[in-house]
Amino acid sequence: MKRTITHLADGRELIYFDRRDDADHSAIDPRDLPPRPLASELRYDPLMDEWVAVARHRQTRTHLPSADECPLCPGHPGSEIPSPYEVAVFENRFPSFSFNTGAYEQVGGLSEVRPGIGRCEVVCFTSDHNASFSSLSDEQAELVVEAWADRTAELSSLPGVEQVFCFENRGAEIGITLPHPHGQIYAYPYVTPRTRQMLDAAGRHQGGNLFADVLAAERKGPRVVAANEHWTAFVPAAARYPFEVHVYPHRQVPDIPALSPEERAAFAPLYTEVLRRLDGLFGVVMPYVAAWHQAPVTYRRDLAYLHLQLFTIRRAPDKLKYLAGSESAMGAFVNDVLPEEAARMLREAITA
Structure with missing residues (x-):
């Protein structure tokens, strides 16, 4: 497996996973992107002994674009992925958790507020917009497993990360915002309930x-x-x-x-x-x-x-x-x- 690390226009990491050693990912991201949002704030719920992330910037995330404007299809002006790819992983533009922290004020009462540190990544299973995980070849699906393994190991080593969660949401009924076949990875700053x-x-x-x-x-x-x-x-x-x-x-x-x-x-x-x-x-x-x-x-x-x-x-x-x-x-x-x-x-x- 070949692993290639590049960066998007706003500094986020983009990682390509290929079965071929000659894969070329020299294309750069030409977009003029706004600054990356600050990390969410975590608020503690004393009644449930749980943390809740408040990520206001996610209200503006991309929602069900047309196929020709899909940010996970490679190569067009609005794409998050400049090069054709087999499997690609990049830092979410609208993350629930990140290390880009700001100032966080306490809200009083019995709740505590702290930065929502961590990392959120998007895993693109294939560049084929009309595919699904079920239609992947065994070799392509195995490459996704290799990407999951790579990212789990990498994210688990980040300071403050307590748990790494790989998942896929599929279907409008579930509430997806992008129909392109993809999953996500959350690196949480706490152990989930x-x-x-x-x-x-x-x-x-x-x-x-x-x-x-x-x-x-x-x-x-x-x-x-x-x-x-x-x-x-x-x-x-x-x-x-x-x-x-x-x-x-x-x-x-x-x-x-x-x-x-x-x-x-x-x-x-x-x-x-x-x-x-x-x-x-x-x-x-x-x-x-x-x-x-x-x-x-x-x-x-x-x-x-x-x-x-x-x-x-x-x-x-x-x-x-x-x-x-x-x-x-x-x-x-x-x-x-x-x-x-x-x-x-x-x-x-x-x-x-």
């Missing part, structure tokens, strides 16, 4: 690693959707969403960089198969969130077990699951689809 909750549960578990024990039980049960030598994809017994799949490596590793070359190569065909099964359920393009759960930089890292959570909010061909009162206000999920039935439907879905 879900990760802390999972690792604390793992710390209370008796008899072994909680994640490994869940995987071992699911591999014997009726909810497996797909599997190969190194990975298993299954619908969890207590799935929160109508169609939710967790993808685990068979070996406990803390994060993507720790995957072996064989594990990285084996992930691509299994994952794209699961995505095609998701699209095949109702014969429509399914909106989804794909979220990598990785070990934090330091917090209870020995307990973590890398896995991918994939879920859609579509529960029927013409119906969505909205996170309304119970889910949004109480965090108490009510699922409309029996997990065993969801797994059967996914196994039987057309994958062409």
